[in-house]
Amino acid sequence: MRFAIFRYALSREDFQWTYPRLLVLDSVVIVTNQLLFYPFLYAGARMANDVKAIGSMGNWQFNGIVDVFRKTLKSDGIAGLYRGFNIRLAEFGMMGAVSAGLKPWKQHYSSLLQNNVFWRHMVEFGFGICANMAIYPLDTVNKRMMMTSGAVKYKSTRQAIAQIMKTEGLKSFYSGAGAEILSCAVYKGTVLLIIYVADVIRAAKEKNDYCSRSTMEGSLRQMTRH
Structure with missing residues (x-):
């Protein structure tokens, strides 16, 4: 608010x-x-x-x-x-x-x-x-x-x-x-862990995208040669 x-x-x-x-x-x-x-x-x-008032037998206030x-x-x-x-x-x-x-x-x-x-x-x-x-x-x-x-x-x-x-x-x-x-400390550690995991996922995605582009470019070169 x-x-x-x-x-x-x-x-x-x-x-x-x-x-x-x-x-x-x-x-x-x-x-x-x-x-x-x-x-x-x-x-x-x-x-x-x-x-509880009296041990486990008492009532909550x-x-x-x-x-x-x-x-x-x-x-x-x-x-x-x-x-x-x-x-x-x-x-x-x-x-x-x-x-x-x-x-x-x-x-x-x-x-x-x-x-x-x-x-x-x-x-x-x-x-x-x-x-x-x-x-x-x-x-x-x-x-x-x-x-x-x-x-x-x-x-x-x-x-x-x-x-x-x-x-x-x-x-x-x-x-x-x-x-x-x-x-x-636990909160800050959790934040750092989330940032690290996000960076790993982003790096893996960028690597997969790069590999996909490389594979596609290689296929196009082979097609143009034939």
């Missing part, structure tokens, strides 16, 4: 889009998008972390996404569905700032390695990991805030950050970061 709105806005020739206007448009689109989809992210997080909405609205109201929403917006802001700061370096090294597909993707992977790790503590706080609805543990984002730092230490902000890096 975000990119569709951008394409529509930029296609309007009757309006001049300056950088500040594009920045405001981007911010409005992000906030609107998150207002619509954040409750579903919240419901997904609650269901992913749902456990939630029976589905509708049940998540119903119980959250009953206990916390509409605010419960948006717990951690402010830190989510901060994630987007920091990601934009970090990406803008790393962009010149990324473009520089990518241009130096433009003829080497593997190392160019490795550079992109490295810069992507740096950006993800910069905002990962905010993502951790966001997930913690999501999990407090129904039995409020943190009254605010500031209290959540302070309490996590005090009771668990700085390391806890990066809990699960290894899995995040591994998932990015």
